[in-house]
Amino acid sequence: MADRAASPTPSERERIDKDAKAKELEEQSKLPYKWTQTIADLEVTAQIPANFKGKDLDVKIAKNSLKAGIKGQEPIIEGTFPxxxxxxxxxxxxxxxxxxxxxxxxxLAKANAMEWWEHVVTSAPRIDVTKISPENSKLSDLDGETRGMVEKMMYDQRQKEAGKPTSDEEKKAEIMRKFQAQHPEMDFSNAKMS
Incomplete structure (x- = not known):
């Protein structure tokens, strides 16, 4: 039987997370733009010298890509969306x-308002979307069905991180318990849940 690598202790996990966050912040701070997101959209901002007007900018937004900058200069951001x-x-x-x-x-309005983006363009450094806190998003702005799906996804993510069953797995286990209680004469010792 192969040895399994030991899981990090809580203090080791905290240090690993802190180091990863510091690296992420450093990478993001080097970008010539800043960006934020909610579950439904992204905002990219960049500082432009005061002497430039809108007609001096070259901004092309497409379904799958973005190019933005000052005409005749290297783009501030250019690339394919994830x-x-x-x-x-x-x-x-x-x-x-x-x-x-x-x-x-x-x-930028996300076509799928159910996913976090790891970066604005695929050539940029990634962020860890599993560390996004729901307080940063506007869950209250979502309709009831979408909000319920987002909350379920977040619950399932937390359960997986803790090594616990997801909501679907819990539901299956509960159905199995009820069925076993109703049919005590049946042998469930070899039953597999999938």
Whole structure:
């Protein structure tokens, strides 16, 4: 029988998570843009010098890709999305900031409002989406059915991380317990749940 690697202790897990988060923050801080997301959309922002106007920008939003920057210069962001967006619900603006500069803001509506993105474009460093806290999202904005599905996904993710059964596995086990109680004459010793 092969030896299994020991699971990290809680303090080791905390250190590993802390190191991973620090690396993630360092990688993200080196990007020429900032980005945030909710379960339904993403926002990409970049600082633009005050002397530029919207007509000086080159912004192309497609269903599966994005290119944005100042005309004639290296793009601030360019690449393929990890997942498609809703093109008609996505837009960009250039706003003057109180500091005197300008900010390019790109709003991207996710085609699948049920998944977190690890990055805006596939060439960028990834973030750990399993560490996203539901408080960061606007679950209250979702309709009842979608919210229920998101909450179930989050519950199942927490259960898996803890090595516990998912909601579907719990449901199957409960059905099996009830069936066994109703049919004590049957032998379930070799029954397999799948």
């Amino acid at each position: 997942h498609p967006i809703l093109l008609d619900d996505s837009t960009w603006t250039l706003d003057t900031q109180p500091t005197g500069g300008k900010e390019l803001s790109i709003q």
